[in-house]
Amino acid sequence: xxxxxxxxxxxxxxxxxxxxxxxxxxxxxxxxxxxxxxxxxxxxxxxxxxxxxxxxxxxxxxxxxxxxxxxxxxxxxxxxxxxxxxxxxxxxxxxxxxxxxxxxxxxxxxxxxxxxxxxxxxxxxxxxxxxxxxxxxx
Amino acid sequence: xxxxxxxxxxxxxxxxxxxxxxxxxxxxxxxxxxxxxxxxxxxxxxxxxxxxxxxxxxxxxxxxxxxxxxxxxxxxxxxxxxxxxxxxxxxxxxxxxxxxxxxxxxxxxxxxxxxxxxxxxxxxxxxxxxxxxxxxxxxxxxxxxxxxxxxxxxxxxxxxxxxxxxxxxxxxxxxxxxxxxxxxxxxxxxxxxxxxxxxxxxxxxxxxxxxxxxxxxxxxxxxxxxxxxxxxxxxxxxxxxxxxxxxxxxxxxxxxxxxxxxxxxxxxxxxxxxxxxxxxxxxxxxxxxxxxxxxxxxxxxxxxxxxxxxxxxxxxxxxxxxxxxxxxx
Numbered sequence: 001x002x003x004x005x006x007x008x009x010x011x012x013x014x015x016x017x018x019x020x021x022x023x024x025x026x027x028x029x030x031x032x033x034x035x036x037x038x039x040x041x042x043x044x045x046x047x048x049x050x051x052x053x054x055x056x057x058x059x060x061x062x063x064x065x066x067x068x069x070x071x072x073x074x075x076x077x078x079x080x081x082x083x084x085x086x087x088x089x090x091x092x093x094x095x096x097x098x099x100x101x102x103x104x105x106x107x108x109x110x111x112x113x114x115x116x117x118x119x120x121x122x123x124x125x126x127x128x129x130x131x132x133x134x135x136x137x138x
Numbered sequence: 139x140x141x142x143x144x145x146x147x148x149x150x151x152x153x154x155x156x157x158x159x160x161x162x163x164x165x166x167x168x169x170x171x172x173x174x175x176x177x178x179x180x181x182x183x184x185x186x187x188x189x190x191x192x193x194x195x196x197x198x199x200x201x202x203x204x205x206x207x208x209x210x211x212x213x214x215x216x217x218x219x220x221x222x223x224x225x226x227x228x229x230x231x232x233x234x235x236x237x238x239x240x241x242x243x244x245x246x247x248x249x250x251x252x253x254x255x256x257x258x259x260x261x262x263x264x265x266x267x268x269x270x271x272x273x274x275x276x277x278x279x280x281x282x283x284x285x286x287x288x289x290x291x292x293x294x295x296x297x298x299x300x301x302x303x304x305x306x307x308x309x310x311x312x313x314x315x316x317x318x319x320x321x322x323x324x325x326x327x328x329x330x331x332x333x334x335x336x337x338x339x340x341x342x343x344x345x346x347x348x349x350x351x352x353x354x355x356x357x358x359x360x361x362x363x364x365x366x367x368x369x370x371x372x373x374x375x376x377x378x379x380x381x382x383x384x385x386x387x388x389x390x391x392x393x394x395x396x397x398x399x400x401x402x403x404x405x406x407x408x409x410x411x412x413x414x415x416x417x418x419x420x421x422x423x424x425x426x427x428x429x430x431x432x433x434x435x436x437x438x439x440x441x442x443x444x445x446x447x448x449x450x451x452x453x454x455x456x457x458x459x460x461x462x463x464x465x466x467x
Contacts, residue, residue: 037423038437061437063405064467072415126407 003022012072012113017064022074026059030135034125039066043133045077045085053077053085055095058130065114065123070130072110082138089138142262142352143299149331150305152298153345154347157264160283160298161231163335165191165261167308172228174200179222179230179257181206181214182433186426187215188262206232208433212239212388220251227257234266237424238441239388240371240396242266251276258304258454262298263290268355268445269364274299286344290446291351295344298335305331312337355391363446365394370453371443373385383464387439387443395444398425401460404467406438411428412463413440418456 008010031040039062048054056077058070077085092111094100095118102119105112114127140148154160178192182205196203206219214232221229230252235242249259260281263272267284274282279305285296300308310317310328314337319327328334355363374397378384383402401409410422421441424431431437440455 038431063407065407122409123407 009116010111011070012110013064014069016071016110016113019044020058020067020071022057022071023067024059029059029137031060032129032136034062034066036061036125038124039063039129041066041070041130041133043070043130043137045082045134045137051081051083053080056134060130060135062071062129063126065117065126066129069111069114069127070133070134072113072135073130075083075089075133076109086135086138089110089135093128093135097127122125139297139349141436142272142356143284144275144331145299146275147302150299150302152300152332152335153340154283154296154298155287156287156296157262157283158191158285158296160296161187161260161262163192163291163298163311164300165195165280165282166311166437168229168258169195169199169201169333170309171307172199172201175202175226175227176204176228177202177204177224179204179219179227179232181232181243182208182453183212183214183235183236183239183241183427185262185264185428186428187264188231188233189429202226205343205429208239208241208388208430209322210389212236212241212390214241214243214248216244216247216251219248222252223251223255227235227252227255229258229260230245231260231262232264233264234270235366235396236388236430237265237396238398238427238430238439240393240398241388241390242392242394244392245277245279251280265396266427269360269367271300271360274301280304280391286348286351289355292344292347293382295341295348297348301329305335310334315335316340328366331423335358353359358446359419363453364394366447367444367446368393370448370450371395371442373453374442374457375448379465384460387434387436391467396441398438398439398441400436401463404464406440408465408467409440412460412467413456416455416459418442418452418459 010137022097026042026044029042031042033040045056046055051107056074102115105115117123117127139149195201195396203224205399234245252259258280261279263282263284268289280301282299287293316333317329317337319329348438385400387398410420413420
């Protein structure tokens, strides 16, 4: 198993955690919580007139894994149709559940940073949190 | 195991799956003897295992739960406790040692105050068992619960101690084989102690292993072991006090070998993953004590829990790592 804090992946996670692109205060939206650690996140998704997602953002507090994962998710959703977004999220979550091989993540851009996490049961919930919130929002 | 907790009779020991099941057993069986409006006193620093079974009972039977508050240092407020005690108080249930703050509670005093009011006492000894000489007579415990896995023993077994005359007066918990005297199509008679409370096939291998763990603990001098772990904790505390970004949870005078803390700007899960890479296994989270975390105003913390196998060198290495953690993360 690769070290979840290894090399390039560690850089991506750290960068997204320290300098999130899609984080802003989202008053009024419900949080999705991870009861085992208290982390919480909420996700806002807006679909434009052309039927694609024109804005996605997140808000919350949690560890570097849950917050960087939320930022990568929000970035990746923009430009997708809700159907394509749902398919992407389901694919990511299926990897975390162990139903798909971790190499599937190689095709998902920065989400590949979670290849190491995907086989760490204690951290999988952190990585999945925002993605589950996005499914609710869609 | 009766000898390990200082019980007078072997049949006062009920084997359970652990502390959690022991407390649930009592909440069910003792619960059936309580009336709506009866009161149970817990503390703000209990593990969920000593809160939720009582909340379930409270919801079922209209029992009132009251909580002994803690000071910012993690000491129980015994003045408030005295005021919470009243003629409706039926049970006082508390931990001998907090699994987050490391506070060792003044158990004999708490028990004496409860008994003065005619209330029974349950002590959660899960944390204390591997580092304390337990004597239910001396402590004044009417009931006491512990888990083998905290005593270097196997997972999936623990026990409930109860004073014989009290256990004899309580209805059985689970129904099934072993717990019965005679069964007809119309009903059953319960077996004698301890079988009355031990329905189903018992975990024999685990029971033997738990007894072996208890024998080992007694052979290494439990009192000295408890002091050793507390000294390791004190050494870590002294080192942590030199790191301004670290907040230690709990400053009780009497402490066990547990030190929980937060590091400003670093999530406990990230910190623990960082320490894990150097071979230090700390736990991150709320440590099964949500109400306590809320009381302390935190979401999660990292917790070092020292045992018989830890060394002074390891404490110093951990302190050194924590000094670097802020820059590395």
